[in-house]
Amino acid sequence: MVAQHTEIARLVEQARAGRPRAVARLITLVENASPLLREVMAALAPHGAGAHVVGLTGAPGVGKSTTTSALVSAYRATGARVGVLAVDPSSPFSGGALLGDRIRMSEHVGDPGVYIRSMATRGHLGGLSRAAPQAIRVLDAAGCDVVLVETVGVGQSEVDIAGLADSSVVLLAPGMGDGVQAAKAGILEIGDLYVVNKADRQGADATVRELNHMLGLGEAREPGDWRPSILRTVASRAEGVPELVAALDRHREWMAEHGVLAGRRRRRAARELESLVVAALRQRLAELPSGGRLESLAEEITAGRLDPYTAADRLLDCLTAAAAPPH
Amino acid sequence: MVAQHTEIARLVEQARAGRPRAVARLITLVENASPLLREVMAALAPHGAGAHVVGLTGAPGVGKSTTTSALVSAYRATGARVGVLAVDPSSPFSGGALLGDRIRMSEHVGDPGVYIRSMATRGHLGGLSRAAPQAIRVLDAAGCDVVLVETVGVGQSEVDIAGLADSSVVLLAPGMGDGVQAAKAGILEIGDLYVVNKADRQGADATVRELNHMLGLGEAREPGDWRPSILRTVASRAEGVPELVAALDRHREWMAEHGVLAGRRRRRAARELESLVVAALRQRLAELPSGGRLESLAEEITAGRLDPYTAADRLLDCLTAAAAPPH
Structure with a gap:
């Protein structure tokens, strides 16, 4: 037990120094719901540095992985250290995340400022509500300035991700019947930022217009309310992505100024608890x-x-x- | 309190007599998580007649509503009384089921042998695990021989529906990249019957082949194992639908003969509990x-x-x- 205790302390120390293998081992403990997790979380507790947790959601085909990868590059260009969690809650049985989707991330392999991890939430969705915040804790303690949480799923998982993130980015693409889809999934109520990706395609203007309309952005708001941004990107060519980073930074600043950030984090901790x-x-x-x-x-x-x-x-x-x- | 008690007893009596308004009121109590539910469930407990609970799942666009409607007609042709629960777990905020999708059901309006209900599972998916079995209890006590549970959602909700049903039907359609989708959602492990709908479209043969391959239907099975059926339908013209009813009947008989039905129902009750x-x-x-x-x-x-x-x-x-x- 003493040996285990020392081992955990050493792992946490190495993770804090940014060693990818130590980060990987800690997240594996999280994923496997290891009995050692209690000790890992106790060791990590004092070391949260307050990474900006950004959730990315959207229907299959809108370009989530491409956008995430482009976001990683854009953040790296600002010198930030970036963690990526790709969560696949739609795969309850197989227990294996879809590595194929992660191929787009390969350009970041070997960059010591980027840590990428696919997580399958085994069993019930409840798995996400335990494992994802714990994995975020690991990446936070490991010195990530930003943690991008991308979900492969749709529906309820989007809402769960929104509960985890400081800032929720909802991705859409032109011509996918987005309007209806958006209304169905309730995503109009969770997004802090909306991104119309593949904005070089026909129908992008209509999608932006429809979003504007559905979000009621023309209407008056309370002075203390956040006004969701709508951005256009062509993530495959990195177009609009630096602007997305800037908008995310603005959202974070706005939350800090208005006392929203602390409240969101408290709610996240309460839910985890x-x-x-x-x-x-x-x-x-x-x-x-x-x-x-x-x-x-x-x-x-x-x-x-x-x-x-x-x-x-x-x-x-x-x-x-x-x-x-x-x- | 005495008045309420009498009221519940009367509602249950009327529901057992098949009065649609009483059934509707009881399901509304279920949906709203009424404090009276405890009493409703106590009154219903002795009256379960053992309706065949059939779950229908599949990605958007495969024709779930059309198939459900065609199934209702086919069951009605055999004289069976049919209940339909259309569950929409993808709409956690709005609390409103998508009535638009239900328009296809309109042909059954006015048939006293059919009861159709849309349910939105408010809040967390956990809502489904409470409300759906309770609504099934109501329909069962109301004398439905078959209860069709159709889910609008994808991913986790499919698995939850599979947990509810005696027989799980997984719907696919040609040319939707089904194979990959199927593998992702883990639906290959939950289906008792697979239906390739829109089977008059190009690619139907390929989809059936791929399913056959992925389900390992060519391989030897244990003597006591159910061999999932693969059926073809064109639900919009009711083609193949009587065969689907026959296959569902066979599955039910097989489960009863092999002691599987009682086990599934016990597991369902354990989960509900x-x-x-x-x-x-x-x-x-x-x-x-x-x-x-x-x-x-x-x-x-x-x-x-x-x-x-x-x-x-x-x-x-x-x-x-x-x-x-x-x-």
Whole structure:
């Protein structure tokens, strides 16, 4: 145990010095939900330097990976150290992230100022709510000035990513029926910045107009409200990407000035905390004495002898009894 | 309270008699997470008749609504009573299901043997794991022989639907890059039946071939394993749809013969139960004395003074103390 303790401390020290192998090993511990995570997080806690966490979401085909890669280059040009987390919550079974998509990132391989990692959130989406903030902690402590969190998924995962990020970038592309898609996914309520990528294609003006309309950008706002920006990029040629970096910097400054940044981070920590508590309680449920307690109640329900709420009460009683200190 | 009790009993009685307004009101209680749900579920518990729950999933554009509507007609032709739940988990904010998509269902309006309902799962996906099984209970008690659960979402929601259903139907269409999409979403591991819809289009043969290959249908299986069927339909002309009904019937029979049906239903009840328990615990977390307990711990975390695991321990201690009976 002492050896493990020393090992963790050394890993954290090396990660703080920016050693990619140490960063990689720590994120692997995160991904595998290692029993050592508790100690890793305790060792990392004092070392958060406040990286700007930027979420990138958008439907498949809008050019998320290309934009992320171009953003990395643009940030690197300003001297910033960059971490990239590519999260794939749509792959609950295989447990393997889509490395193919990451090929576009290959130009950054070998740059010591860039750390790129694909994460598959195994099992339920809940995995994202634990693993992603922990991986962000690792990259933050490792001295990243910016952490880009790109999600491959659609729908709920976008909302989860928005909950993680300081700044949420929603990507669209012309001619994909974006308007309707945007409304469906609720992304009009999560974006701090909107990017119409592939802006050299036909229909870009219409997409910008439609976005403007749907976001109600023509309408008056409260003085303290952030006015979402709409930018145009052609990420494959890096066009508009330095402007995106500038807009992200402005958003960060605005949040700091208006006390929004601290609030967002507190909410993020609260959510992470809640998910750890719920996970611990789920664990206790699974470990309840008489093992099959959950299963035997489920049997009663399927047989129509018990309703689910009464069954839940019984489980809760067991749980409380199991969790209470002995008297 | 007595009046409410009588009211619920009367609603359940009317729903069992197949009155659509009573069914509608009960599902509204489910959707709104009414405090009366506990009583509704207790009243419904003895009346489950064992409806065949069929899940339909697939990417946008494969023709899910059209197929569902055609399936309703085909089941009606056999005399079965049919319930349809169209779940939209991709709309966490708006709280409104996409009624536009439901227009295809209009041909069934006025048929007393069909009950159709759109459900938006407000807030987190967890909403689906509570509300959908409860709505299924209502339709089951109302005498539906079949309940079709169609999801508008992609990714995780497909997996959740698969957990709900007795039989999971995965829909694909030619020329949508299905193979890759299928692999991504993990749907190759959840389907009991695969349907290549729009089978009159170019590329249908290739899609069937690719599916066959990816499902490993050429390979030897264990004697007790279900061999997923691959069907072709043109749902807009009802072609292949009676065959789909027949295949679903075969799957149900196979499950009953092999003891698989009872196991699936027990797992479904166990999952529902677990989600009710976790929801109750979340509720207790929110109601902890000193209100801001979660928030103040989150503050400590963001300030780097506390790591998330130690904070989770403290919350758990509070929770256990709050939940333990007084001594």
